[in-house]
Every structure is written in C-alpha cells, then in structure tokens.
Amino acid sequence: MTGPAGSDGPSIRTEAVIDLDAVRSNVAVLLQAARRSNPTAALMAVVKADGYGHGAVPIARVARQAGAVALGLATPQEAVHLVAAGLDATADRPVVAWLWVPDEDIRPAVAGGVQLVVSSVAQLAAVRAVAFLAPDGRADIHLKIDTGLGRGGATAAEFDHLVAAAIDADSQVQVVGVMSHLACADEPGDKSVPQQIAAFRAACAHLQRVGVSVRWRHLANTPGTLEWPAAVFDLVRCGIGLYGVTPFDQPHPLAAELRPAMTLRARVALTKRVAAGSGVSYGLTYRTEGPATLALVPIGYADGIPRAAGIGAQIWLRGKRRTIAGRIAMDQFVVDCGDDEVLVGDEVLVFGPGDSGEPTAVDWAAQCSTIGYEIVTRIGPRVPRRYVGSSAAGPDHEGSR
Ligand SMILES: *Cc1c(COP(=O)(O)O)cnc(C)c1O
Numbered sequence: 001m002t003g004p005a006g007s008d009g010p011s012i013r014t015e016a017v018i019d020l021d022a023v024r025s026n027v028a029v030l031l032q033a034a035r036r037s038n039p040t041a042a043l044m045a046v047v048k049a050d051g052y053g054h055g056a057v058p059i060a061r062v063a064r065q066a067g068a069v070a071l072g073l074a075t076p077q078e079a080v081h082l083v084a085a086g087l088d089a090t091a092d093r094p095v096v097a098w099l100w101v102p103d104e105d106i107r108p109a110v111a112g113g114v115q116l117v118v119s120s121v122a123q124l125a126a127v128r129a130v131a132f133l134a135p136d137g138r139a140d141i142h143l144k145i146d147t148g149l150g151r152g153g154a155t156a157a158e159f160d161h162l163v164a165a166a167i168d169a170d171s172q173v174q175v176v177g178v179m180s181h182l183a184c185a186d187e188p189g190d191k192s193v194p195q196q197i198a199a200f201r202a203a204c205a206h207l208q209r210v211g212v213s214v215r216w217r218h219l220a221n222t223p224g225t226l227e228w229p230a231a232v233f234d235l236v237r238c239g240i241g242l243y244g245v246t247p248f249d250q251p252h253p254l255a256a257e258l259r260p261a262m263t264l265r266a267r268v269a270l271t272k273r274v275a276a277g278s279g280v281s282y283g284l285t286y287r288t289e290g291p292a293t294l295a296l297v298p299i300g301y302a303d304g305i306p307r308a309a310g311i312g313a314q315i316w317l318r319g320k321r322r323t324i325a326g327r328i329a330m331d332q333f334v335v336d337c338g339d340d341e342v343l344v345g346d347e348v349l350v351f352g353p354g355d356s357g358e359p360t361a362v363d364w365a366a367q368c369s370t371i372g373y374e375i376v377t378r379i380g381p382r383v384p385r386r387y388v389g390s391s392a393a394g395p396d397h398e399g400s401r
Contacts, residue, residue, distance in 0.1 A: 014266040014299045014383050018054050020062045021389030022259040022353070026242050027066035029257045030225055034236045037229035044070035044096065044218065046239030048078055053304070053379045054243055054262055055387070057085045062391045063242060064093070070216070072237050074099040076109035076116065089113035091176070094216070096142060098152065098179070102126045110139050115176060119144045119153050121165050124173070131172035141166070142177030142216065143207075147199035148192055149183040159203055163210060177216035178207060182231060185223035186247045197230050204233075223247040226254040244353070245361055245372035260360060262376055263352035264383070267345050268317070269332070270296040280334050281326030285311075288325075293337045297348050300331040304378035305350065308368040316349035316358035318342055351375070 027043065034041035045063035047056040060071050060082055071087060071094070073079040079089070079097040089095035089112055097109060098117035106116060106126060111133040118124050118141045131139040143162060146153030154162045166175050180200045184190035200219050207214060217233035222241035224231040227248075240247050243262065246255035272294050280286040280294065288294075295317065301307040307328045314321045317335060325336040335348075349358035361375040 012265075012267060013269070014303065016053070016379055016383050016385050017263040017265065018058070018385055018387050019259070019261050019263070019389050020058065020387055020391035022244050022261040023059060023062050023242055024066040024389070024391055026244050026258050026261070027063055027068055029254065030222070030236065030238045030241050031067055033254050034220070034225050034232050037232045038234075041232050042070060042235045043068040044072045044235050044237045045242055046072040046237050047082070048072065048074040048239070049377050052239060052243050052373065053377045055385045056082060057087070058387055059242065060087050065391065070094045070096060070235060072239070073097045076100050076104065076106050076114060079114040080108045080112055083112040083114060089115075091140065094140070094176070096177070098142075098144065106130060107133055110134050115140045115142060117142045117144050117179060118162070118166070120158070121162060124162065124165050124169060128169050128172045138171070139173050140176045141173050142179050143175055145178065145180050145200070145203045147180040147196040147203070149181050149196075151181065153180060156199060156203070160206060163207060163212065167210065167212065175207075175212050175214055177218065178204060178214050179218045182219065182221060182224050182228075185221060185228055185231065186249070188227050188248075193228055193231065197228070221247075226252060240373050243376060245376060247373075260353040262361065262379070264350040264379060265352075266297050266299045266348045266350060268295045268342060268348060269298040269344065271342050271344055280336070281329060283327055286326035286336070288336055290338070293340065293342055294325065295335045295337050295342045295346070296332055297335060298332050299350065299383070300329045300333060302330045302380060303383050304380045305333065306364065306368045306370070306375070306378070309364060310368070313364065313367050314359050316356065318346055321357060321359065
C-alpha cells in the first residue's frame, strides 16, 4: 500500500518521510507573514535539535534555497555540524548559536565563522579569548537581552554594561546582532508581548545611542512572526513553522497555510486472531471486547512515540483511524482491528499532514497534553528519515558541492 508519503519498498519497517516541498512552501508563508510589516525582513531557519527531528542538514539546505538567509541553532556544536556539512557561515548568510556555557569549547564554532550569541560579560570574555581564530580575526557576535522571558539574555540592568564591554572589545568582536525571545507569542492578545517589544526597542535605541549599528535585530519566533507584526525586526527566527506544525492551540488563519513536513509511518509486523477478553500489552490494561484481529506495529517509546499518550491514542490503518490497544511499549504497540481484515505489511500512519484522515502531530500532542514541537522533536534516531519532494534530489544543494 502506498500512503500520502509516496512510494516505498517492502523492506521499510518504520520511517519518517520528510516532504521538502512542504518546508519550501512553509518558508514562503513565513517570509510573506514577516514582510507584511517589514518588506525587507529576512528569515532565520531554526534547525536546532536536528531540525526539530527532521534532519538539520537537509532542512537547512532547502530552507536556504527557498530564501532563508540565516540559520539558527541552540548549541555551537550543532552549528559546527552544519558548517562541516557545507552550509555557508558568512556575514551575509549567518549561522547563529545561542546556548552555551562559558567553559564550552567554542573554538571550532568561532573558527568556522559561526556567530555566537552573548548574554553575559563572562561569555563575552570567552569569545574574546578565541576571537583570533575567526575567519577575519574578529568574531561576529549577537548580544542578547532578556526582555521578560526570564531565560537567556542579560537583564535590562546588565545590558548597558554588556554593551559597554563589547565596545571595549571592539578589536576582537564585532556586534552584528541584538536579540531577545518572546514568552507568550503563541497567545493572541497577551499583554506581555507588547511590553517585550517595547523593551526590545529600548535596547535597540540604546545601541544606536552609543554608536553600535547592528545589522540583525531579531525578536520574533514562529508565533511572533504569524501573530505579532510589531515583533518583526530585521530577522525572524522561525523553527516550528518551517516544519508545518502550528505553535497555536487554537485555529489560526496564517498557521493554517503551513503544511506538516513529517509523516511517521510503519508497517504491520504481525497479525493474530484472538478470543474475546484477551489481554493486550504490559499490565493487561486492555482486553478485547469480542474475538479480534490484533496488529503489531513495530515502533514504540524508544522511537519517540509518547507512552504518556495512553488510552485513546490513534493511528491510521486500512482506511480508518484506530485506537492503540493497551500500553505503548519501548519498541512496539498493538492495534485492535476487530473483525477488519488487516495483513502483515500493511501501512500504518502514526501521524502526517492529515490528508487521508491520519492523525497529525498536533493530534498526538493534544492526546498527551504537550505541544506539537515535542512530538516531532522526539522522533528518535532508530527511525530512518527519507526525503521526498522536488527539492529532495535537486543538483544545486548548498552543501553538496
Ligand atoms: C527555538 C527557538 C526559536 C524558534 O521558535 P519557534 O517557535 O519554533 O519558531 C527562536 N528563537 C529562540 C531563541 C529559540 O530558542
């Protein structure tokens, strides 16, 4: 059987099919949203955590082809991995990493032209010490201010001091960006967002006052880009939107234009006919109502299927949604197919875009009180990724040179 993900061979047991055309189209949606308020806004494709489970390198390549100028990562190591794969890290095409500790080895990142985000004077000192390794002997950095999230970034009180220290270090570092991160952008109408925008504007004004002109001012993530035009500055940092998963828990007109990129599929490994009242899986928390055909699906919580989804989690098999019977195990789960005919090798769609009725990552998230981000990001390394779409085999991949 062939699902919406395209053709497949009989040897597939599980796979995550990644639709690069969906990513391409999502880049266009995000850029268009950003450019409602700033016609020259640029897009940073956030590909941390292995591209939210989709594969950082192929996503970075297709996002760049589709018009994302910058790439964003959490750790310097993630950034180095992209540069090593051939993605440009230059002033015009920056690769930025924002989460690191001052005693981390940042030399490969600085030497590779990665732009590190600096939240403290200690981090500034760490960059200064290795700045000579940078491609032109001077490290490009972004300063981060905490405008209200209470996570990374200098507080408003520390920020002016950090700026002064960066100016002092002028011969070793160049401030090319300033950033902050929103706490509640996914909540339309939230009052903290305008406050964060105002605090960010104040920080930008301070930089200008002291003569630091930065090329990249950036605040908005995906929900900021889609919902808060005033949060769009020179650059927007979009992750989840690239992958076509909505960041909102209510329907949103722009998020509705995004297309989920990942389809998680598996094949039935075994079927069996059992009597009424048969117990299924650990704890025997499930018993068949009548005589039933059980289908064994070879993917489990080690692969990222949340065990917490518990009773009621659904997959798509043989033309309908069916509920998982009993507990999800490490490597497998079971589906009660009643009297329906189900064969070994049948395709199971765990989640996908929803085109043929299969659940989406957001449906799974609702089922286990989490967010779509966590569902796609958790899909583990045992599940092979397969890339489809016209972008998958193009000759002009950045990085394939
Ligand atoms: C992960 C992250 C993003 C991307 O957020 P999305 O909601 O996935 O678009 C942007 N900025 C920072 C600082 C992040 O950590």
